[in-house]
Amino acid sequence: MVRLIEPTYFPPISHWKFIKSKDLLWSINSRYNKQTLTNRTYIDSANGELMLTVPIKHSGKNQPRVLSDIKLDLSSDWKKNHFKSIKICYQSSPFYEFYEDDIISFFNLDYENLYDLNLKSIKMVCNWLKIKMPEDIYNKKDKYDFKIHDLTHMSNCKRTSYLKQKKYNQTFETNNGFINDLSVIDLIFNCGPNSIDYF
Numbered sequence: 001m002v003r004l005i006e007p008t009y010f011p012p013i014s015h016w017k018f019i020k021s022k023d024l025l026w027s028i029n030s031r032y033n034k035q036t037l038t039n040r041t042y043i044d045s046a047n048g049e050l051m052l053t054v055p056i057k058h059s060g061k062n063q064p065r066v067l068s069d070i071k072l073d074l075s076s077d078w079k080k081n082h083f084k085s086i087k088i089c090y091q092s093s094p095f096y097e098f099y100e101d102d103i104i105s106f107f108n109l110d111y112e113n114l115y116d117l118n119l120k121s122i123k124m125v126c127n128w129l130k131i132k133m134p135e136d137i138y139n140k141k142d143k144y145d146f147k148i149h150d151l152t153h154m155s156n157c158k159r160t161s162y163l164k165q166k167k168y169n170q171t172f173e174t175n176n177g178f179i180n181d182l183s184v185i186d187l188i189f190n191c192g193p194n195s196i197d198y199f
Contacts, residue, residue, distance in 0.1 A: 001147045004138055006030060006067060006155035007118035009054055010041040010125070010183040013165055015154060016199045019122065020131045025138040025148070028068045028115040033156045038067065039114055041183040045089045048176050052082050056114055070114040079107040086185070093171045095192035099128060125184055129196050166198050 002023045005015065018024055032038060039054040055073035059065060086103060090096040106124055111117040126133035138148075167178050168191050187195045 001149050003149050003151050005151045006038060007115055007122055008037045008041070008155045009039055009052075009114075009118050010121045010185050011118075011155075012037065012042070012181045013184055013187050013198065014181050016184055018151060019126070019134065020129070020196070020199055022132070022134070024134040025136050026119070026134065027138045027152050029066045029138070030152045031156075032065045032067045032070050036156045036158060038118070038155050039070075041185075042179075043086065043089050043183050044170050044172050044176065044179055044186050045085070046172055046175065048172075049179055049182070050085060050089065052085060054078060054082075054114065054117065067115050068113070072111055072114060072117065083107045090171060090185075090189040093189040096189045098192065099188065102128070125188065128188060129193075131196070168198055 002025055003018045003021070004025050004027050005018055006027045008015065011019065039056055041052050043050050043052060055076055055078050057071040057073045083103065087096075087100070102124055106120065109120070111120070123133050165181055168187060170176070170178060170182075170186065170190055184195070187198055191198065
């Protein structure tokens with residue numbers, strides 16, 4: 001069986017048990033839903049959970065769009081703001097300094113499409129964890145000789161915090177308690193190479 005999942009922006013930890021498997025297809029032609037994990041991620045801050053949202057261009061029409069159609073809104077300096085938020089939240093975490101150069105490079109690149117941004121964020125994390133990133137894109141016009149398990153609902157939701165996971169030490173746990181299923185970068189900046197043991 002092959003899993004079908006939408007690429008999200010620095011996906012939550014719960015997505016990674018599927019991403020690290022070999023049997024996965026990326027869905028970039030499924031319907032895009034607003035205010036979902038597709039263009040947002042959640043990190044830990046001194047004041048609790050912080051949502052980082054990637055701004056997108058709105059078509060002005062009420063017609064349904066698919067993920068591959070979604071363009072980024074480049075009128076705001078969102079990359080600078082996201083980097084600043086990540087640095088402030090994680091610069092005191094045990095492993096942030098090992099990954100900061102990659103994070104800086106990531107936010108210095110230019111992106112036009114949301115799915116491209118999302119896939120590049122996933123590829124960077126795969127490189128950190130030394131796992132092979134699945135690269136096949138699902139095309140519903142193609143015929144597959146295997147069963148496909150559709151997991152696109154995991155991306156088309158506002159939050160997946162109900163999924164319980166193995167606990168690890170978080171930067172602001174003393175203030176906030178443990179926050180479940182944050183972005184994978186929260187896990188990596190706190191656990192480094194051992195992060196893969198938590199998927």
